[in-house]
Structure formats: structure tokens, C-alpha cells
Amino acid sequence: MKNGIKTTSLSRAAIYILLIILSLPILLGYLWLFSGSISDELEFGIVPKRITFENWRFLWSDITIGTKVFPNIWPITLNSLLLSGSITLLEVLISLLAGYALSRMNFPGRNFILKTTIILHAFPGVALLIALYYVLNYIGMIDKIAGVVLVKVALELPMATWMIKGFFDEISWEIEWAAYMDGCSRLQAWYKIILPQIKPGIAAVALFAFLAGWSEFIYSYTFIFSSENYTLAVFLKNLIGDFRFLDYGLLAAAGLFYMIPVIAFFLISQKSLATIKFGGIKR
Amino acid sequence: MEVTMMNVVKRFGNFKAVDNLSLTIKDGEFVALLGPSGCGKTTTLLMLAGIYKPDAGEIIFDDKIVNDVLPKDRNIGMCFQSYALYPHMTVEQNIAFPLKLKKLPKKVIDEKVREIAAKFRIEHLLKRYPGQISGGQQQRVALARALIKEPNLLLLDEPLSNLDAGLRISMRAEIKKLQKELGITTVFVTHDQTEALSMSDRIAVMNKGKLQAIGTPEDLYMRPKNMFIAGFIGNPPMNFLEVGYIMDGDRVTLKGKNFEISLPEEISRTFIKKQNNERIVMGIRPEHLSVGAEAPNTIKGEIYVVEHLGKDKLVDVKVGDDRIKVLTGQDFEGKMGDTVNLHLDFKNVHLFDAADGNSMKRVA
Numbered sequence: 001m002k003n004g005i006k007t008t009s010l011s012r013a014a015i016y017i018l019l020i021i022l023s024l025p026i027l028l029g030y031l032w033l034f035s036g037s038i039s040d041e042l043e044f045g046i047v048p049k050r051i052t053f054e055n056w057r058f059l060w061s062d063i064t065i066g067t068k069v070f071p072n073i074w075p076i077t078l079n080s081l082l083l084s085g086s087i088t089l090l091e092v093l094i095s096l097l098a099g100y101a102l103s104r105m106n107f108p109g110r111n112f113i114l115k116t117t118i119i120l121h122a123f124p125g126v127a128l129l130i131a132l133y134y135v136l137n138y139i140g141m142i143d144k145i146a147g148v149v150l151v152k153v154a155l156e157l158p159m160a161t162w163m164i165k166g167f168f169d170e171i172s173w174e175i176e177w178a179a180y181m182d183g184c185s186r187l188q189a190w191y192k193i194i195l196p197q198i199k200p201g202i203a204a205v206a207l208f209a210f211l212a213g214w215s216e217f218i219y220s221y222t223f224i225f226s227s228e229n230y231t232l233a234v235f236l237k238n239l240i241g242d243f244r245f246l247d248y249g250l251l252a253a254a255g256l257f258y259m260i261p262v263i264a265f266f267l268i269s270q271k272s273l274a275t276i277k278f279g280g281i282k283r
Numbered sequence: 284m285e286v287t288m289m290n291v292v293k294r295f296g297n298f299k300a301v302d303n304l305s306l307t308i309k310d311g312e313f314v315a316l317l318g319p320s321g322c323g324k325t326t327t328l329l330m331l332a333g334i335y336k337p338d339a340g341e342i343i344f345d346d347k348i349v350n351d352v353l354p355k356d357r358n359i360g361m362c363f364q365s366y367a368l369y370p371h372m373t374v375e376q377n378i379a380f381p382l383k384l385k386k387l388p389k390k391v392i393d394e395k396v397r398e399i400a401a402k403f404r405i406e407h408l409l410k411r412y413p414g415q416i417s418g419g420q421q422q423r424v425a426l427a428r429a430l431i432k433e434p435n436l437l438l439l440d441e442p443l444s445n446l447d448a449g450l451r452i453s454m455r456a457e458i459k460k461l462q463k464e465l466g467i468t469t470v471f472v473t474h475d476q477t478e479a480l481s482m483s484d485r486i487a488v489m490n491k492g493k494l495q496a497i498g499t500p501e502d503l504y505m506r507p508k509n510m511f512i513a514g515f516i517g518n519p520p521m522n523f524l525e526v527g528y529i530m531d532g533d534r535v536t537l538k539g540k541n542f543e544i545s546l547p548e549e550i551s552r553t554f555i556k557k558q559n560n561e562r563i564v565m566g567i568r569p570e571h572l573s574v575g576a577e578a579p580n581t582i583k584g585e586i587y588v589v590e591h592l593g594k595d596k597l598v599d600v601k602v603g604d605d606r607i608k609v610l611t612g613q614d615f616e617g618k619m620g621d622t623v624n625l626h627l628d629f630k631n632v633h634l635f636d637a638a639d640g641n642s643m644k645r646v647a
């Protein structure tokens with residue numbers, strides 16, 4: 001007869017095995033990326049034969065593949081940071097104001113806005129590419145990082161606002177009223193009393209906004225032509241180029257470089273992210 | 284500061300949470316707003332605070348109509364039911380917050396915080412966060428925060444409801460003493476009548492959004508205007524018995540299903556007269572009944588249950604289909620099923636119109 005403990009540990013082992021098998025392709029992928037970036041040849045697919053940092057040469061020199069010369073990566077990294085940073089800043093700021101209004105104020109159209117935000121979020125942005133191109137062109141924002149920022153913020157804002165609204169909903173009215181009684185104006189109550197209490201929520205929204213900006217590709221690729229305005233995602237795409245001269249080692253190294261902020265963010269915020277619950281269904 | 288509410292109405296959709304409320308609170312007075320849950324007490328308080336705007340009527344501070352004055356400009360201290368301390372600030376920062384907003388110099392603020400913290404005996408908690416102190420301590424912090432800016436009006440929304448019985452009694456006395464010391468006009472919301480009776484100069488009783496009566500605790504207890512007040516004020520509550528009104532010359536007799544009581548003439552004179560045989564309601568408090576020997580003009584019944592209240596015993600007596608509660612001394616020895624005779628203290632008999640519930644007492 002099996003006892004209870006044995007069954008649970010058995011089934012637990014089964015779960016682990018299953019999880020390992022399922023995550024193996026991803027793990028192997030990352031392992032390949034890492035080994036590939038620090039060697040010039042791989043054995044058995046993933047074991048480095050000889051360690052070299054030659055693949056990381058883009059960090060200190062210009063690179064040439066075939067006849068093509070690639071610009072230095074640092075200004076491009078800066079562009080990516082600028083893009084993600086601006087998206088984060090704008091998105092957080094606007095969603096904090098809009099989320100507050102949707103959570104705390106009654107105005108005509110409020111319900112309509114609440115219901116349509118999610119639909120707006122589900123709208124496929126790619127379908128808008130041509131229309132957006134015309135609009136950006138018209139307002140003189142084509143081939144500018146600011147243009148991509150505007151587009152990205154507009155598309156991400158509904159979801160961010162929805163999330164932030166959920167955090168505001170959790171704050172009791174009495175706390176806000178207490179702030180008014182103590183002499184706060186509405187704006188003061190908002191930033192002195194309410195915002196400090198939803199800091200984790202703000203951090204989460206900022207993180208998502210940053211990562212979304214960092215991994216943004218399609219708009220940068222479509223709306224930006226000048227190489228001095230390239231972002232990392234576009235740079236990577238160009239590295240792949242036309243496949244004839246594809247340098248896998250270089251690509252692996254650049255790919256890893258591109259992932260550094262993402263990995264860093266998740267390592268730092270993993271614990272605090274897990275504790276946040278995303279409200280937002282309540283009105 | 285004198286506070287007046289004139290014909291104030293507050294609606295939520297079609298629902299009238301506060302219905303035509305008129306009320307004047309004198310300068311320095313301590314008024315309790317008493318009423319069952321959901322009767323509109325908090326709504327009234329929030330209108331005084333300026334959080335809600337009345338849909339009709341006027342709110343007047345001294346001589347100024349303040350309907351459109353923002354809460355921050357009313358100089359009101361308020362203590363919420365949940366205390367509403369700011370969780371991201373220490374106790375010290377919480378208390379100092381109203382003064383900081385006034386941009387007082389830091390030295391003055393520190394001085395005042397220390398002073399008021401000493402008064403509320405929370406000096407040792409100043410560096411802690413609200414989540415790190417007990418409910419009673421939070422309540423004192425909330426009071427300190429409400430009082431530090433020396434408000435013209437203090438609003439307290441059931442500040443004692445989260446405290447244990449012992450703490451509640453000591454805080455009652457403390458709040459009352461402080462209020463008298465500072466002379467701040469105070470409105471205190473509660474649904475606990477003992478609290479209202481023991482603390483306030485006057486009590487305003489509300490029900491279903493309407494003001495039922497306002498008066499001193501003694502007024503409301505001795506001369507209730509209607510059955511709602513009579514039943515609401517006093518613990519254990521007043522007994523109500525439906526009786527027929529029978530007049531024989533000057534003699535008034537109250538005829539119940541299983542008893543008959545003749546009122547002494549000097550008592551019946553204090554009530555307005557009714558038609559012969561009209562149905563009315565007699566009210567008498569448990570403390571104005573006693574158990575005694577068989578005699579005329581008493582109510583005969585059978586003991587249904589005896590409750591021990593510590594100091595007293597509360598005897599539940601069955602009279603036909605009616606139940607009458609009687610307060611007796613601890614030495615009462617009656618047991619379930621015993622037959623008893625209830626003697627009435629006629630001076631404290633109340634009569635009410637059965638139709639509208641208004642008291643039949645003549646106004647002197």
C-alpha cells in the first residue's frame with residue numbers, strides 16, 4: 001500500500017520531470033546563445049570549443065559584415081534607452097492621471113471608456129501601420145524616435161491605465177477624504193497621499209512599459225530610416241541582413257547584449273512583482 | 284463656531300440618504316448623531332465636512348453659508364471610522380501633516396507635535412508606522428492629527444467602535460474631557476446609545492434619513508416624542524403593549540388582552556384624551572416595573588426566562604401573547620414558570636398614538 005506522502009512526492013517528481021522536459025527547448029536555446037557568443041565553434045551544438053571574446057567586438061569597434069559597415073552600438077543603445085525611457089515616463093504619467101480619474105471621478109462617458117479600453121488593447125497594432133505612417137508623416141514625426149514613442153504610448157496606454165485604475169480602486173475613500181480634511185487640494189492628495197501607497201503598482205506598470213519599449217520592433221523598423229536613429233531591435237534585424245554573411249557568433253553576442261536589461265530587471269523585481277495582485281475588474 | 288443645517292437633503296440616485304435635515308449646534312457644544320445603521324449619519328457628517336455637497340438646503344458656519352467651500356478651507360478636524368491614517372508615513376509625520384500643508388516652520392511643527400503627543404500619551408510611538416501600533420493607539424493618533432491644527436469643528440465618525448469595551452469607556456471620558464477643555468464644537472456619530480447618553484450635551488436621533496428628535500439625554504429618555512425615540516433610547520429597550528383606551532368619566536383605563544390598568548388621575552391628566560375604545564400603545568421601561576405581591580392594578584404573567592446582567596437581572600415575563608421585560612435586583616429569586624405580578628411606576632408610563640406613533644403627553 002502506498003501512503004499519502006509517497007504519492008505526493010511521486011506526483012511531485014512527475015511534475016518536475018514534465019516541467020524540465022517542457023522548458024528544455026528554451027533552456028537549450030539560451031545555452032546555445034550564451035556558448036555561441038563566447039566561442040568561435042561549438043561542439044555537440046552547445047559546448048564551446050575555444051573561448052573567445054571576438055564575437056563581442058561590436059562593443060569596442062565598428063563591425064563589417066561582407067561589404068556592409070555597421071555603426072557603433074553605443075549610440076544605438078542610447079537610442080533604445082531613450083525610446084524605452086520616454087515611453088515609460090509618458091505612459092506612467094498619463095496612466096496615473098487617467099487611472100485616478102477613472103477610479104475616483106464620475107463623468108459622462110466613464111463607463112464607455114472603461115469598456116472600450118480592453119478592446120482597444122486587443123486591437124492589432126500592425127493593422128494600423130499604414131495609417132500611422134500617414135499620420136506621423138503629416139505631423140512631421142516620421143524618422144524620429146519621438147514619433148515611435150507617441151505611437152507606442154498611445155497603443156499601450158489603455159492597458160496601463162486599466163492596471164493603474166485597479167490599484168487606485170484598492171485605496172479607501174476615507175484615506176483620501178482624510179487628506180482633504182487635513183488641508184490637501186485634490187492634486188496634493190493625489191501625489192502626497194495616494195501615489196505613495198500604490199508605489200508597487202507604479203513600479204510594475206513602469207517595468208512593463210520599459211520592457212515593451214525595449215523590445216519594440218515593428219514601429220521602429222517601419223517609421224525610422226536614418227541609421228543614427230536606429231534602436232537595438234532594428235540593429236539586430238540588420239545584423240541578420242540577407243542571410244548570406246550571417247555571423248552566428250556575433251548575432252548571439254549582440255542578442256545577449258540586448259537581453260541584459262531585461263534579465264537584470266527580472267532578477268531585481270521578480271520577488272516584488274510576484275506579490276502584486278492586479279486588480280482592475282471592479283468598477 | 285456655531286453650525287446650522289437648514290433643510291439639508293442628500294440623494295444618492297433616487298434614494299434620499301438625508302431628508303430635509305434641520306439642526307443647530309451651538310458654539311462649543313458636543314452633539315451626538317445617533318441612529319441605526321444606514322440612517323444617514325456618516326452622510327450628514329460628510330456634508331458638514333464638505334466631502335459631499337448637499338442637493339438642497341444650506342450648511343452655515345457662524346453666519347457664512349459654506350455649501351461651496353472646499354473641505355480644505357473649512358478648518359475642520361475629522362476622525363474617520365477606520366482612522367484613515369496614512370500608512371506610508373510614521374505616526375509623527377501623520378500628526379504633523381496638517382501643519383506641514385499650512386507651511387508652518389519646522390520648529391513650530393515639532394513643538395506642537397510633541398505637545399499633542401504628550402497629551403495623548405503616544406510620544407513613544409512617534410517613529411512607528413500606523414501598521415505597527417494597536418487599534419486604540421491608532422485612534423489616539425487619528426484624534427491627535429484631527430486636533431493639531433486647532434479646528435473650529437471636530438467631526439468624529441464612530442471613533443470608538445473598533446475598541447474593546449474597557450478602552451472604549453476610558454476613551455469616552457477622555458474625549459469628553461478634551462472637548463470641554465478645548466471648547467471645540469463637536470459632532471460625534473455613533474449607533475451606540477450608551478456612548479451618546481454618556482458623552483454628549485445633546486443627542487440628535489436620526490432614522491431613515493430624517494431627524495427624529497434632538498434634545499438632552501434626559502429629555503430623550505424621560506420625554507420621548509415618539510415610539511421610535513422611546514424604543515431606541517434606553518437599554519434594555521422600552522416595553523410596548525397595545526391596549527384599548529377606555530374612558531369612564533375622568534377615569535382612564537388601559538385594557539390589554541390579559542390585563543387592565545387604571546391610571547391615577549394625576550397621571551392621566553398629563554395625556555391628551557382619545558376616543559373611547561381607540562387602540563393606543565402603552566410604553567414602560569423595564570426599570571420602571573417591579574415584581575410584587577398580587578394586587579389590583581398590576582399585570583399578572585408567567586416568568587419565561589431570567590437573564591443575568593451582572594448588577595441586575597432581566598426578567599422576561601409572558602403575559603398572554605405579549606412579552607414584558609422587567610429589571611429586578613440581583614436578589615430576585617423567581618424561576619421559569621413562576622407566576623408574578625408586575626407593578627407599574629405610573630409616573631413613567633408613556634402613551635403613544637397607535638397610528639402615527641407620536642407621544643400623547645401634553646406639552647406643558
Ligand SMILES: Nc1ncnc2c1ncn2[C@@H]1O[C@H](COP(=O)(O)OP(=O)(O)OP(=O)(O)O)[C@@H](O)[C@H]1O
Pocket residue numbers: 295300318319320321322323324325326327474
Ligand atoms: N456613495 C453612496 N452611494 C449610494 N448610496 C450611499 C452612498 N453612501 C451612502 N449611501 C446610502 O445612504 C444611506 C446612509 O448611509 P450612511 O453611510 O450615512 O449611513 P450611517 O448612518 O453612517 O450608517 P452606519 O452606522 O452603518 O455607518 C445608506 O442606506 C447607504 O446605503
Ligand SMILES: [Mg+2]
Pocket residue numbers: 324325326440
Ligand atoms: Mg457610518
